[in-house]
Amino acid sequence: MRVAITVEQSWAAVPGGTALATIELARALKTRSELDVLGVAARHSRPAPGEWVPPVPVHHLGLPTLVLFKAWHRLRWPPVEQATGAVDVVHGTIIAVPASRAPLVLTIHDLAFLSHPAHYTRRGIRFFRKALELARRHARLVTCPSQATMGECLAAGFEIDRLRLVPWGVRVEPVTPSDVERSRRRYGLERPYVLFCGTVEPRKNLQRVLEAFRALDHRDLELVLAGPQGWKEDIDAAIAGLGGRARWLGFVPRHDLHAVYARAAAVVYPSLAEGFGLPVLEAMAHGTPVVTSVGTATEEVARDAALLVDPLDVDAIAGAIDRIAGDPDLARRLGEAGRRRAAAYTWDRTAQLMLAVYAEAAGSTP
Numbered sequence: 181m182r183v184a185i186t187v188e189q190s191w192a193a194v195p196g197g198t199a200l201a202t203i204e205l206a207r208a209l210k211t212r213s214e215l216d217v218l219g220v221a222a223r224h225s226r227p228a229p230g231e232w233v234p235p236v237p238v239h240h241l242g243l244p245t246l247v248l249f250k251a252w253h254r255l256r257w258p259p260v261e262q263a264t265g266a267v268d269v270v271h272g273t274i275i276a277v278p279a280s281r282a283p284l285v286l287t288i289h290d291l292a293f294l295s296h297p298a299h300y301t302r303r304g305i306r307f308f309r310k311a312l313e314l315a316r317r318h319a320r321l322v323t324c325p326s327q328a329t330m331g332e333c334l335a336a337g338f339e340i341d342r343l344r345l346v347p348w349g350v351r352v353e354p355v356t357p358s359d360v361e362r363s364r365r366r367y368g369l370e371r372p373y374v375l376f377c378g379t380v381e382p383r384k385n386l387q388r389v390l391e392a393f394r395a396l397d398h399r400d401l402e403l404v405l406a407g408p409q410g411w412k413e414d415i416d417a418a419i420a421g422l423g424g425r426a427r428w429l430g431f432v433p434r435h436d437l438h439a440v441y442a443r444a445a446a447v448v449y450p451s452l453a454e455g456f457g458l459p460v461l462e463a464m465a466h467g468t469p470v471v472t473s474v475g476t477a478t479e480e481v482a483r484d485a486a487l488l489v490d491p492l493d494v495d496a497i498a499g500a501i502d503r504i505a506g507d508p509d510l511a512r513r514l515g516e517a518g519r520r521r522a523a524a525y526t527w528d529r530t531a532q533l534m535l536a537v538y539a540e541a542a543g544s545t546p
Contacts, residue, residue, distance in 0.1 A: 183209070183538055184264045185271040186278055187219040187238055188245060190228035194408050196379050197458045198289055199232055201325070201348050202273040207235040208349070208531035215535065218264050220278070222248040231434055239263035249276045253310050256318075268542045271534075277314040283541040286319040287346075290455030290477070291332040292383055299382040312336060320541045323534065325456040326477035344537050347481075348456050349527035352465045353435065355442040363439035367429055373402040374501055375444035375468075377437070377459040380407055380415050380428075383452045385473075385491050390418055392448075392497035393426065398505050401425075406432045406440060442466045446504045446511070449478065450491040457481050461525055464518030469511045471500040481525075485517035 185206060189199035209217045219238035222245040227233065241248055241263045251257055256279045260270045270280035273287050293300050293308045300308070315322065316337055323346040324330045330343050363369065374393070378384045386405070393403045403426040409415060419426040432440060441447065447463035448471045457478035463470050470486035472478040479488055487503065489496040504511050 181214060181269065181538060181542060182216045182218070182267045183269045183271060184218045184220045184260050184267045186221065186273050186276070187234040188221045188276070189274055190232040190234055191221065191224055191245065194379050195232050197456070198274055200458065203232065203234060204349065204351060204527045205530055205534065208527040209534065210236050212531060212535060218267065220260050220263050249307070252277060252279050253307070253314060269538045271538070275308060275311040275315070277311050277318060283320040284318055285321050285323065285537055285541050286315050287323045288315065288329060288333055289325060290329050290453060291336055292453035294332065294336065296383055296453055321537055323537055326480050328477040328480060329455045346530060346533045346537065347525060348458065348461070349525045349530045350458070350461045350465045350522055351527055352462060353438045355439050355466065359439040360443050363436050363443065366436065367440065369404065369440070369443065371400060371402045372445045373404040375440060375447045376403065376405045376449065377441070377447060378407045378449065378451070380405070380409050385450050385452050387418060388491065388494050388497060389448055389450065390422060390426065391494045392501065394422055395494065395498045396502055398502070399425070401445065401505055402427065404429060404440070404444070406437060438466065441468055444468050446471060446501060448497065448501060450489055450497050451476065451478060452491050454478050460486065461522055465522035467515035467519045469504045469514035470518060471497065471504070483521065485521040486514060
């Protein structure tokens with residue numbers, strides 16, 4: 181079976197979790213002897229940046245990204261096959277809905293623009309709404325990384341028989357003491373710290389994390405923020421009020437980020453809306469205790485292997501951090517439970533589930 185998957189997110193200004201998920205899925209899929217996996221992207225003047233290079237051959241259509249997306253959404257042209265040749269299935273891995281002659285599988289990571297429209301630009305919302313309309317019309321099957329996203333898709337008008345649950349996996353690099361020491365020196369991580377990891381954007385709930393940290397009495401504890409600047413947040417102004425108790429590292433390359441995860445006293449990730457929540461799973465895979473949101477996709481991932489809080493309750497966020505910081509036994513138990521929980525989420529499992537979706541969309545059996 182010949183499958184073309186969109187890998188355009190590798191060239192995005194902020195690739196984020198969707199790019200990482202696409203790369204790891206493609207890496208796992210290309211090991212399957214029954215698949216020939218191709219990447220497809222817009223026209224670019226340079227390769228994708230180092231760690232975002234897709235692990236499969238990439239075929240480029242002749243239009244730059246924004247023009248391609250507009251053409252797909254307004255004209256349903258050009259088809260992916262114009263770059264790849266004939267394929268059995270096209271897999272759109274972001275909400276830009278590709279034109280194709282073959283059956284279309286589309287991954288919808290989340291529909292946060294519907295529940296939190298204030299977090300997006302008007303142009304972005306128009307684009308996402310058009311994509312949602314096209315997805316309902318053209319996608320043969322829609323995959324979702326969580327039950328939370330499946331619920332959003334049902335509410336948005338998708339039939340249940342077109343939705344398939346395909347959770348993401350996690351792949352972490354082993355962290356040695358020398359890796360930890362190198363990251364400590366490189367990023368100046370001299371004090372114990374709580375880690376917030378993610379793109380700086382409103383739905384990540386960073387403002388409440390900062391308020392919660394301000395309320396803590398643990399003056400020896402630092403809040404470390406790792407992730408690229410996104411939109412609608414002034415990160416420098418946000419951390420200024422913490423009197424040197426918070427630092428923003430910016431984007432941290434993944435080989436460094438694993439060591440930063442492993443050394444953290446805790447990871448705090450009380451996001452308002454997520455399709456999955458890779459930082460939660462990555463932290464648990466390193467045995468780092470986690471504070472995350474109840475009632476969201478991250479609760480599905482963490483279950484009882486993390487402290488779950490109301491993301492709108494600053495006192496609850498602060499209290500959970502305080503419990504972990506003040507109770508080494510609790511931190512150890514959460515870390516052990518997190519490792520066990522994360523072990524169930526493999527990219528091989530994700531690839532197996534996605535292979536079944538491709539086969540179903542193409543009208544065959546795996």
